[in-house]
Amino acid sequence: MLQLKSVTKVYPGNTKAVNDITVSIPNGEFCVLLGPSGAGKSTLMGLINGLVLPTSGSVVLNDEQVDARNQKKIQQRISMIHQQLHLIPRLSMLHNVLSGKLYALPLWRVLAKHFPENDQRRACRLLAEVDLTESQLHRRVSALSGGQQQRVAIARAFMARPEIVLADEPVASLDPTVSRSVLASLRHTSKQNNTTVVCSLHQVDYALEFADRIIAMREGKIVFDGPPQRVSESELTNIYGSSDDHKPAAIKAVPQIEREVALA
């Protein structure tokens, strides 16, 4: 269980990036963060994994409060998936996945790249879960496509058996077809490992399709929190503002029929 209790983060210059947010996310939930740029999504993620410390309020991960002292330890229990992936291009797919668990291994094993067999097996299982094949196992990730690289990043994030996986716009640079299958892989893997996922997205239609729960933010506050079925046209206006210009193209692009299906 991840709990945020009246969390506020004020940046220098008196910008309230996150304003008095209280929310709790049960283990294993696939939770999507929506909201326009600057709504405070990235700050909220930073607060969860201890990269950003709250000005007031507290973040509690399975009964342990996140603060300056246990920052490092908390970070080992939380994995990040970045938009820019940050994979190591010249290492193989297998080694990139294994690199998600370096902290738990003795130094000599890391220096010699000599990984225990059960770790390697787990990496293979995760890669299979995100639909990658053995033929690519020892290939450099720089030789893979964008979608495949994002899958490797997902597998790496789950390698250390984290309690939470934070994904910051994981499909921002992928085309729609690939985006869908990558998100499906992320969801599948999270369900397989019973891991909580907090994933920020710009595309409302993907959120409707994959989320167990949608949390929408605007100007540092939560403006919507509920299952995708409850997201309506008026809620979207509430999140992104009335002007169409502020909405991502995806909202306008979602055909009415498809949305009705999703809402049904």
Next chain:
Amino acid sequence: MSNPSSISSSKSPNEARHHSQWALHRAITPKLVGILLLVFIALAWSAKNTELDRAAIETGQAIVALTGATDSKVLDSAGRFLDDAFPFTFESSIEVSRIDNFDRDSLPLFSRIESRETREYDAFTETYLTETKEYLVNPIGYLLKVLAKMWESIEMGFWGTVLSVAISIPLGVLGAKNYTPNKLVYTGARTILGFHRAMPELIIALFFVLMYGFGPIAGIFALAMHTSGVLGKFFSDEIENAPEGPQAALKASGAGSLKVLRFAVFPQVFPAYVAYVQYIFERNIRTATILGMVGAGGIGMELKGRWDLFDYSHVSTILLVIFITVMTLEVVSQRIRGRSL
């Protein structure tokens, strides 16, 4: 129609002038002329210092002398070398009487026995003494010796590079701002690297010859010391400039510095480092050929000895071997570099 000059003069100097009055770019300014003059004076003074005036005159004379019109000291000296330099000396010979337990029936490979007449002037009797001596001649004996010496130089270059890598990797890590344990270690590592880099091989070699005596040890250490400074600085800079994203990602997952270094930095830095090591290796072999001049082993020792004895035909053999080796090295390393790492 208004007169532009009247417009500009009617306004305060701070306000925009009409474009017809904007200051244009001038290619030649008094400042530029002054600078050029100073540069010219400095160059002329330096050229006088370094005898470039004499070089110009004598080179001119040499070019004129090529037509046969005049004599040239430069050409004469070059001619003296060239007259003796060819043909190359490949064979070696040794007086049979100087060989212990000489077995006439089983000569070494390719070797033959030759009788040579020597004429010596005897000052007592004021006559020429003619004497016939037998020599054991190996037609490629000297060439083999030079090749062996060349191989020694190549080996010196190799071990110099190996030691240089071994020194430069730890110093390079300690001298990288983002992985050094503290400022003191950083400064120390960078200072050592700077010192190694600043010391020319020939001078280091002199000291090591003093310490370890004549032979390749001094040369290897000299090469290792100088090039570790070069490689180490390169390695430090590469580590500092490695892409930060992957490092940040691994750090965020709780991995320690050494692990991040091994996983997110080394693989990224590796290709550039290997290319640089290859260049250093090549360069070390070239340098190893001259290190022998101060007694630090390799083909340079042979070259210096023969040069001092005016054995120019031997010198030309040595130069031929060096030239072929360096060219081969160049071709081979081009091939290797062509392959993508």
